[in-house]
Amino acid sequence: MCIRDRHYADWLAAGIHIVTPNKKANSASMQYMEALRAARRQGASHYLYEGTVGAGLPIIQTLRDLRETGDQVHSIEGIFSGTLAYLFNVYDGSVPFSAIVREARQLGYTEPDPRDDLSGIDVARKLIILAREMGLRLELSDVKVESLVPPELASGSIEEFLDGLSRHDEAMKKRYEAARRAGKVLRFVGRVTAEGEATVGVVELDAKHAFANIALTDNVVRFATARYNKNPLIVQGPGAGPEVTAGGVFADLLRLSAYLGARL
Template sequence: MNTCATPLAEALKPLPAALRATTGATRRRTLAVGVIGPGRVGGALLAQLRAAQPRLEREGLELSLRGVAASKRMWLDCDDPELNARHHSAQTWRPTDLDVFATHVRGHDDRHAMLVDCSAHEAVAAHYAGWLAAGIHVVTPNKLAGSGPLERWQAIRAACAEGARFRYEATVCAGLPVVQTLRDLLDTGDELLDIEGMFSGTLAWLCNRHDGLQPFSALLREAHAKGYTEPDPRADLSGADVARKLVILAREAGLPLSLDDVEVESLVPPALAGLPLETFMQRLRELDAPLDALLAKAHTAGGVLRHVGRLDRHGRAQVRLAVLPATHAFAHTRLTDNVVQFRTARYRDNPLLVQGPGAGPEVTAAGVFADLLRIAESLAVRS
């Protein structure tokens, strides 16, 4: 599970006052919230919740932050004025236990409760079905539930039949409405033909910058230094992350796809795949020759080089570095843009595009926050 990028005590210090439920005569929607994984995305989400709280309260929504759980410790009773007064606003920590955490957030007063998992951890995703079956809503940018074992995914969806809601928009392209767009198309009776997209903000940046003036290895070092890549850049270059996103979209479309079904073209040569990270970084120049050859091929054809994932209506999925014509929609992306193209019966000749920044903790947290609000807006109004 992700741990804090900054000291957790500092990240949480202002939260009890900002997110404490208020009292009053106005009938309000009330939602108890627990956040798991207060790292970069989780920390950005907590800051966004804090900033939005006054406006949400004016609009009749009370968000009661009941706890925050990191990998080894959790903080409960965030909105308990008595406890905070008794401990002079000191934080009360205890070892992380996700079952205890969920029970605490759920409470015993028939409240609406939600767990937000920003951890990117397999062990947390394994709890989703149980939480949903217990009536706890779940929101997450964690891809491991939507792209993990198909049996677990089916159990999660079955648990939603009990009435709790599961939203995961930020698993595909951060804050972009990709999953919701697909859902809307299908729910209104459209027929999916295929989905094609640039799903990796990291590889989009590398393709946009790779023009032959600098070696690919130099650009990769720059992206790594800027924090655009994963700590080990091979996690991006392998295409595995894009494959997970295709699996999530396929399952949303009712296709029983698993990761093993996705044809993935890794940009990491086999000789570099198993090396220690430090050794891999020292040998980055070995990436230059094959990628320069692909770039030259693109230029000869008058096209561009782009990292693309594709899913068709039969469940065939592929991730690769492709040469595309200069007239293609993907030829005009900027920086870390994600762009997803939906071709359907209605949008057969003029595909529907969703495009925008697809990487970074702020935009990912915003996607999570939007999912939280969609669930909150659907709740019954309570006193």
């Protein structure tokens, strides 16, 4: 956690309301999460964090609405990274995967260090936040994460990483071609079930799957519930960028104002 995150419990206990898109506090240890909840009760304060998953998309609020109206959530799965959505939407085997990573970085679609995206940890954090909203007591270490960062390239400079990633292009191409022959596509998906199974990684999906046909950097989340069983509920749209993130934070600010009695 960053220094600010460590003060959240103190602020909440003091009656200070918090609106944040910062994922680290809510994906920290369950013990810390429980401390935040206790502090919120103690201070009669509000803690809003819709922007932690999907930027401005109403993902957390949708999940809460489902549960509060008596629905049972069986599973949540989605593409939670605009970066990884772009990479697997663009990649078709004709251009090396490492070259597409370079291109995505130049276009500003990745973090300054692409390993922050390719490691899958950011997606795992979002999955943990949703799992806890489902009522599960999961830790970040409980998520089975497939990292796209080769172990030998986890350290070193960014340029060394990008150069070294090219040595793994053939493996990704074989994986892509195997999926294509089966009529499937590759997507980087996070999934959590009501039983507490949480996974993050590359999966093969049918070409007609909802996750197979999205805009380049979209996030898409599918809720399979008792109510939405045969036809799961889907939330989709831009899941990154300053404008949509600001929109998510602003929506929480308006929600907070309403909680406090403001006339909107």
